Amino acid sequence: MKFTKTLIAASFALTSTHSFAAAFQLAEQNASGLGRAYAGEASSADDASVVARNPALMTLFTDKQFSIAASSVMPDVSLKGTGTNNGMDASVLNDSSIAPSAIIPAAYFTMPLNERVALGFGAFSNFGLATKFDSDYAAGQIAGETEIVTININTSVAYKATEQLSVALGLNYIYADAKIIRKFGATNTGIPASADAVNLQGDDTGYGFNVGLMYQLDDNSRFGFHYRSETDITFTGDYSNQLPTAVTPLGLNGMAVLPGLVNLSLPAIAEVSGSHQLNEAIGVHYSALWTGWSSFKTLESEITLPSGAKAIAFSKDESFSNAMRYSIGADYQYSPKLLLRTGIAFDESPVSQEHLSISIPDTDRFWLSFGGNYAITEHSNFDLGLSIIRGKTQRFSEEDNIGNEWSFQSKGHALLFAAQYNYKF
Numbered sequence: 001m002k003f004t005k006t007l008i009a010a011s012f013a014l015t016s017t018h019s020f021a022a023a024f025q026l027a028e029q030n031a032s033g034l035g036r037a038y039a040g041e042a043s044s045a046d047d048a049s050v051v052a053r054n055p056a057l058m059t060l061f062t063d064k065q066f067s068i069a070a071s072s073v074m075p076d077v078s079l080k081g082t083g084t085n086n087g088m089d090a091s092v093l094n095d096s097s098i099a100p101s102a103i104i105p106a107a108y109f110t111m112p113l114n115e116r117v118a119l120g121f122g123a124f125s126n127f128g129l130a131t132k133f134d135s136d137y138a139a140g141q142i143a144g145e146t147e148i149v150t151i152n153i154n155t156s157v158a159y160k161a162t163e164q165l166s167v168a169l170g171l172n173y174i175y176a177d178a179k180i181i182r183k184f185g186a187t188n189t190g191i192p193a194s195a196d197a198v199n200l201q202g203d204d205t206g207y208g209f210n211v212g213l214m215y216q217l218d219d220n221s222r223f224g225f226h227y228r229s230e231t232d233i234t235f236t237g238d239y240s241n242q243l244p245t246a247v248t249p250l251g252l253n254g255m256a257v258l259p260g261l262v263n264l265s266l267p268a269i270a271e272v273s274g275s276h277q278l279n280e281a282i283g284v285h286y287s288a289l290w291t292g293w294s295s296f297k298t299l300e301s302e303i304t305l306p307s308g309a310k311a312i313a314f315s316k317d318e319s320f321s322n323a324m325r326y327s328i329g330a331d332y333q334y335s336p337k338l339l340l341r342t343g344i345a346f347d348e349s350p351v352s353q354e355h356l357s358i359s360i361p362d363t364d365r366f367w368l369s370f371g372g373n374y375a376i377t378e379h380s381n382f383d384l385g386l387s388i389i390r391g392k393t394q395r396f397s398e399e400d401n402i403g404n405e406w407s408f409q410s411k412g413h414a415l416l417f418a419a420q421y422n423y424k425f
Contacts, residue, residue, distance in 0.1 A: 024129035024148055024360060025269075025291060027325075028071035028104045029053065031418035034385030035371015036329025037343030040285025042224030042273035043214070046373075047383075047422040048108035051122035053271065054226040055156035056168035056212035058118035061424075064111045069383075069420035071106075075099040076413045077131075079358060082395065083407035088186065092138040093406055098131050098358065116160040120170075125150050126228070127266055131359055133183075135194040139358070140183025141400035144198075146359045147179040150266065156210070168212035172228070177203040178235040178262055180301060180314060184243065185400065195242040197401075198314045200260045200301045202237025208266075220277040230268040230295055236261045239303045239313055259304040260313065265295035285343075286328045293320035293350035299360075316357070323350040329369070341371040341385070356396035356410075363391040363412050371418075383420040389413060 028034065030049035033041050041053035048065035050057040081093025106124040113119055127150045133143035156170030182198040184191050208231040215223045239260030273287040301314040329343025345367035356362070371385035391412035399405045 024127050025267075026104060026125050026128050028073065028416065028418060029106050029124045029126075030067065030069050031071065031371065031383040031385040031420035032341075032373065032422075034071065034387055034416060034418045035341030035343065035369055035373075035383070036285055036331065037327045037345035037367045037369035037387060038289075039287050039327035039329030039343045039345065040273045040275045041287055042212070042226045042271045043222045043275040043287075044273070044285055045222075047420070048110045048120065049106065049122070049420070051108045051110060051120040051154055051156055051170075052106070052124050054168070054212040054214065054224045054273075055120050055170055055210070056158050056166040056214035056226075057224065058110045058112075058120050058156070058158040058168065059116070059160040059166040059214070061110055061112060061118065063424040065109070065422065065424045067106075067108045067420055067422045069106045069418060071104040071416060071418035072101070073104060074101045074415045074417070076411075076415075078411050080409040081407065082409050083397075085403075085405040088138060090407070092186065093408060095133060095137070098133060098143075099412075100130055100132060102128075102130065104128070118158045120154075120156045120158070122152070122154040122156075124152055124154070126152055126269070129360060133358075135183060136186075136192075137183065138186040138193065139398070139400065139404070139406040140185030140193055141197055141402070141404075142182070142398045142406065143185075143358055144182040145179060146181075147177075148264075149177040151175045154210070156212075158212070164216045166214040168210075168214075170210040170212075172208040172210060172231070174206045174208060174231055174233070174266070175203070176206065176233045176235065176264075176266070178264070180262065180299070182314065185404070187402070191243065197241055197243060198239070198301065199241060200235075200237065200239045200262060200313065202235035202261060204233045204235050206231045206233050206266075222275045224271075224273045224275075226269075226271045228269040230292060231266045233264045233266060234261055235264065239301065256306075258306070260301055262299070262301045264299075267295050268292040281333045283331045284328070285330065287326070289325040289327075291323050291325070291350070294322050296320040296350075316359070317355065318357070318360070319352065319355050320350040321352065323348040327367070337375040339373040341369070341373070343367070343369045345369070353394075353396065356394055357398060358408060358410070363394050363410070365389050365391045365412075379425060380421070380423045383418075383422065385416070385418040385420075387414075387416040389416065
């Protein structure tokens, strides 16, 4: 299948492939927020990255602002087999690393048009995922390779309605790329475990909107609200498998390449934040972020048969629930040039115990974050952020398409590091 991508889309597709917020959501839109565990993102006007989390804050800037950031996600997601129903030793399910490391880039630009109106542009990602198992993994039909990449190109305009209230509206162009590969796995049929049972790759584009509000209570207290709409994506591409005709779904020739698609709803996101400057040195920030994961019910691929009829090639019940993320953080002006940050967060999983999966591993997560900003010159500064993420140990079972039941114990932790350069002129 051929993809047509802009240079920026290609660069994101190569790097923005792993999530370590809930499910396949990405929080890593900047380094300045990472140092506070992303507390106060809808109310703290640090730099041009407000385009991603609340563009209403652009009305607080009197200069043009440019920010470029890169976040490194270093996950440690491991599986230990705890049981099977087919006589295989559970240890065949052990895997010490199913999620690759990734770099997530972002770039932003904001400019005031006059005293009341500001314009902003951003390129970032809100969702992404990558899990990859060895091609001969025993439970190949529930493992294989799963990858979701999204790039959000956002244009926003903000209006200062009063001295206290600002509003913003944004339009989002979203490019999305998906890959679902499932292997046949270990069986006594003589078919290689590494044979593709499902191989579907596709891409699509979609549109969404976002709105923001900012209310300045007084010189030291500010509140913010930001909403990003749900976006429906239909990944269209090619479907194939490597199975003998006798066992391939619907009796197809195993080498046939057919049109296929996967429907996916990228959920809506809403955030409420507060920021308070307690004195000249200390500020506190907090956020509650809601994600409408209930829109993600199934991961399903549909193919078009040579006859023109439609058929389901792969289906996985996900049944996600809406989820919350809570964070609180602080910053301390250590010196005229150095601002220090810290924060904690709790990230709620949208996945119920009965729907836990090794293809989209998830758990409740706790964040501990540190960071800082250093002023290089009057017009430029640099941010660093570091988060240690600890997930709960989970125990669950999954059944594949031929009746094998595989039982696991999973652990998911991560280290996030981000750097960002900001320039105003």
